[in-house]
């Protein structure tokens with residue numbers, strides 16, 4: 001209703017850099033899980049990149065990891081529960097590639113990194129699914 | 139690479155019922171938060187619908203809510219932390235509408251309900267973003 005775009009119009013898919021969120025919060029690996037939970041709950045994301053003192057990506061902690069810690073009754077440090085093998089995207093990558101990375105690994109967000117592995121953004125499946133809102137065809 | 143689909147081909151968007159997951163796990167509101175965390179961690183979803191004894195949707199608890207409980211140091215019962223105003227989808231609804239509901243409310247999944255408010259599936263932003271994997275245009 002109210003959508004004036006023709007049904008069959010198509011558009012090249014954008015790049016990760018066009019869609020990513022730039023206001024990403026990161027933490028160091030030595031904070032506690034409750035501290036990380038406070039940071040996540042205060043952010044718009046389910047995913048919190050963990051970085052070294054010089055800003056390089058070291059891991060990721062998610063609300064799922066925190067829930068797993070609750071399930072196991074083991075609420076410790078971020079370094080003990082974070083995932084160290086992080087799948088990432090780059091800003092010059094087409095979003096279809098980021099979508100495929102998320103799909104293959106069943107994850108819902110990727111930190112976007114520069115050539116030095118510093119976190120410069122985040123792209124989520126919410127961002128991609130948002131591209132459908134208001135469309136009639138793919 | 140290897141994609142033979144012409145760049146400009148389009149397709150009507152599918153309906154929620156075509157894309158939704160049918161293997162949804164639900165819980166009752168009287169279980170503890172660690173029990174809910176165990177159910178979520180054992181499932182493929184971040185979102186766990188909470189239902190009454192007769193299967194009607196009463197609320198939703200997510201890994202985000204569990205993380206908030208950790209942040210607040212208050213790990214209690216599901217009934218105390220679940221969200222009671224649940225946004226839902228129906229199977230005959232176009233996915234663009236479900237995408238819009240998720241976008242407006244900054245959530246990443248919707249329980250799919252039948253006419254009696256019973257949970258028959260779940261649709262997630264992962265499912266929608268997956269539709270982009272392998273595409274070149276929207």
Ligand SMILES: C[S@@+](CC[C@H](N)C(=O)[O-])C[C@H]1O[C@@H](n2cnc3c(N)ncnc32)[C@H](O)[C@@H]1O
Nearest residue numbers: 198200202203221223224225244245246247248
């Ligand atoms: C604003 S979201 C952000 C985190 C995450 N993306 C998510 O969907 O839960 C977090 C809050 O949304 C609530 N929520 C998630 N899905 C919902 C739905 N379908 N209807 C109503 N509330 C929902 C959760 O219970 C939680 O309190």
